[in-house]
Amino acid sequence: MELHDENPFKIRSYQSALISLERGDEDIMVLSEDELVKIQGVGKSIVEAIRQLKETDTFPLLEELLNKTPEGILEVLQIKGLGPKKVKTLWEELGITSTHELMEACQSGKVAKIKGFGEKTQTTIIQNLEFTASNSGKWLYADIAKMIGQLEETFTIMARGAELAVVGDFARQLEIITEAEFLIASEELATVKANLKAMESIEWILLESGPRTLRGKLKEIDLRVSIHFCSKEDFLWKKLSLSAAPLHLDSLVDGQESIAQKLQKKNYSSEAEFFSINGLQYIPTEMREGFGEIELAKENKIPELLTDKDLKGILHNHSTYSDGKHSLRQMAEYCRDLGYEYLGISDHSKTAFYAGGLEVEKILKQHQEIDELNKEMAPFRIFKGIESDILSDGKLDYENNVLASFDFIVSSVHSILNMDINRATSRLITAIENPYTTILGHPTGRLLLRRQGYPIDHKAIIDACAANNVVIEINANPWRLDLDWRWVRYAMDQGVKLSINPDAHEMDGYADMKYGVLVGRKGGLTKEMTLNAMSVDEIANYFGSRLEKVKAKI
Known part of the structure; x- marks a missing residue:
C-alpha cells in the first residue's frame, strides 16, 4: 500500500489493526466476525479481509496490489535499508524492478545521483545486496531442523534394514546449515538408490553425483541434499568422518x-x-x-557440558509493558509451569520508544505488580530487570537512582549500528564499566542471514567483562545466537559467566532456550559458568550482593 501511494489513513488503519491482532492471544482464523470487531483497530474492512483470507488464502486488495507490482519489486523490498518510498523512487526514475537491475545501477553509479540517495546509501545497498546473495541457500539451524527430521524419517522408510545417520554441519549443530547430509549403510545399495531416485520431492543432480554419493536439491525450499552410501562394515568410521x-x-x-x-x-x-x-x-x-x-x-x-535441565530460570524477557505479546502474569505463570524457578523480566528502556520503552511511571507500576505476583506465586520469583539501551556514547538509559531500583540490568545496543570496530568496542566497554550493568546483551547485534553484526574486539570486550564482573549473554533467539560459540571458551577462561537468554517477546519464545544451550555446548560451556543455572536463592543472593557493592561505591 505504501509502495503504491494508497491513502495514508487506510495504511495507518491496517498498521493499527496488525499491532492489535499480533498482540492478541487468539488465532484470528477461528474468531467469529463479532469477536474480531471487538478487537481495537479492527473495523469492517479488516474483518472483510480476514473473511476472504479464511475462504481463499488471499483478499481482493492484496491481489490488486500484487497485480500491479512487478514480481522483482517484492525482492527489492526485502533488501535491508530500502523502504517502500525509496523502492518506488528507484522503480519510477531508473526502471528498477529486480535486485539484479538494482546491483547494476549501483555499480554504474546511477543510484548515487538520485535525490535522497547519495554515495553512502549506494555503497550500503551494494553491501546489503552482496550479503543477501551470499546467504542464498543457507538456513538457520532452527528453521531447518524439522525438515531434516522429516527427511530422516522418509529415508529410514525407503531404506529399510539399513543403518542411517544425519551427518555434516547439522550433526554438529552449526548455527547456519547449507546442506542436509545423510549416511546410509546397506548391503543392497542398488535397491536403496533406486527408491531414493524415485522421490518426487527432490530434484537429483546426477552430474554432481557418483557411485558413493547422491546429490540433489529439495524442490520445496532452496536446500541442497547429499546422501552418502557405504557398506555396514564401514558405517562407523564413515559416520565419524562425515560428522x-x-x-x-x-x-x-x-x-x-x-x-x-x-x-x-x-x-x-x-x-x-x-x-x-x-x-x-x-x-x-x-x-x-x-x-x-x-x-x-x-x-x-x-568438561561436562551444560544441558537444558541445568537451567533453573529464564532471564531477558519482554511483556506487554513494552513490545511483548503476553502480560507479565502470563509470562510468569507459563515460565513457572515449564518447571523453572524464576523469571527475569527486562522490558525495553525509554529510549527504545519504537518498542514501547518504559518511562519511570511505567517502571513503578511494573515493580508494584511484580511485588504482588511474587507474594502470590512464591516460591517462584520474578526478578525486576530492564533491557537498557546502550546510548551512542556508551551510557545507559535512566539516572542512577532508577537503575538502582532493578535487580539486574541487561545492557544492549539497538541503535546506530553502523560503527567501526573501534567505536563499537569503546561504546560497549563504556557500558560494561557502568557498575549497574549486570549482563551484556547480544554483544554484536547480529541477525543471522539478515544483518551482519557490528565489528567488535571480542577479546577486549570479554576482558572488560572479566574486570567488571559482567555476565555475557548468549542470546538464544535463532536469529541471534550471540555471543558466538567460538568465543565461549575464551570467556570461561577469563572467569566470565554466560547467561542463556531467549529474549522472549511471547510465551512461545521460551522454547528458544534449547538453541542457546546448543551454542553453549559447542563452545564447551559448563553448568558452573552459566548464570541462570543458579537456583532461585543463589541468583537472588548474586543479584543482591552485587547491587549492595554498587550502591556502596556510588
Whole structure:
C-alpha cells in the first residue's frame, strides 16, 4: 500500500489493526466476525479481509496490489535499508524492478545521483545486496531442523534394514546449515538408490553425483541434499568422518597421524572406543570443529557440558509493558509451569520508544505488580530487570537512582549500528564499566542471514567483562545466537559467566532456550559458568550482593 501511494489513513488503519491482532492471544482464523470487531483497530474492512483470507488464502486488495507490482519489486523490498518510498523512487526514475537491475545501477553509479540517495546509501545497498546473495541457500539451524527430521524419517522408510545417520554441519549443530547430509549403510545399495531416485520431492543432480554419493536439491525450499552410501562394515568410521569438520579431521593426535588417518584404521567398535584407544577423552559431536578440542581431549579437560535441565530460570524477557505479546502474569505463570524457578523480566528502556520503552511511571507500576505476583506465586520469583539501551556514547538509559531500583540490568545496543570496530568496542566497554550493568546483551547485534553484526574486539570486550564482573549473554533467539560459540571458551577462561537468554517477546519464545544451550555446548560451556543455572536463592543472593557493592561505591 505504501509502495503504491494508497491513502495514508487506510495504511495507518491496517498498521493499527496488525499491532492489535499480533498482540492478541487468539488465532484470528477461528474468531467469529463479532469477536474480531471487538478487537481495537479492527473495523469492517479488516474483518472483510480476514473473511476472504479464511475462504481463499488471499483478499481482493492484496491481489490488486500484487497485480500491479512487478514480481522483482517484492525482492527489492526485502533488501535491508530500502523502504517502500525509496523502492518506488528507484522503480519510477531508473526502471528498477529486480535486485539484479538494482546491483547494476549501483555499480554504474546511477543510484548515487538520485535525490535522497547519495554515495553512502549506494555503497550500503551494494553491501546489503552482496550479503543477501551470499546467504542464498543457507538456513538457520532452527528453521531447518524439522525438515531434516522429516527427511530422516522418509529415508529410514525407503531404506529399510539399513543403518542411517544425519551427518555434516547439522550433526554438529552449526548455527547456519547449507546442506542436509545423510549416511546410509546397506548391503543392497542398488535397491536403496533406486527408491531414493524415485522421490518426487527432490530434484537429483546426477552430474554432481557418483557411485558413493547422491546429490540433489529439495524442490520445496532452496536446500541442497547429499546422501552418502557405504557398506555396514564401514558405517562407523564413515559416520565419524562425515560428522566432523575438516579442521578436526586434520588435527594431529600424536604428532604423526591425524584424526582422519586414525579413523581409517577401523580398529574400534564404537565412537567411545575410537577416542579411548587414541588416548583422547570422548569429544561430543558438536565440539568436533578443530577448535582446540583435540588438545583439551589429550589432557582430559573437556568438561561436562551444560544441558537444558541445568537451567533453573529464564532471564531477558519482554511483556506487554513494552513490545511483548503476553502480560507479565502470563509470562510468569507459563515460565513457572515449564518447571523453572524464576523469571527475569527486562522490558525495553525509554529510549527504545519504537518498542514501547518504559518511562519511570511505567517502571513503578511494573515493580508494584511484580511485588504482588511474587507474594502470590512464591516460591517462584520474578526478578525486576530492564533491557537498557546502550546510548551512542556508551551510557545507559535512566539516572542512577532508577537503575538502582532493578535487580539486574541487561545492557544492549539497538541503535546506530553502523560503527567501526573501534567505536563499537569503546561504546560497549563504556557500558560494561557502568557498575549497574549486570549482563551484556547480544554483544554484536547480529541477525543471522539478515544483518551482519557490528565489528567488535571480542577479546577486549570479554576482558572488560572479566574486570567488571559482567555476565555475557548468549542470546538464544535463532536469529541471534550471540555471543558466538567460538568465543565461549575464551570467556570461561577469563572467569566470565554466560547467561542463556531467549529474549522472549511471547510465551512461545521460551522454547528458544534449547538453541542457546546448543551454542553453549559447542563452545564447551559448563553448568558452573552459566548464570541462570543458579537456583532461585543463589541468583537472588548474586543479584543482591552485587547491587549492595554498587550502591556502596556510588
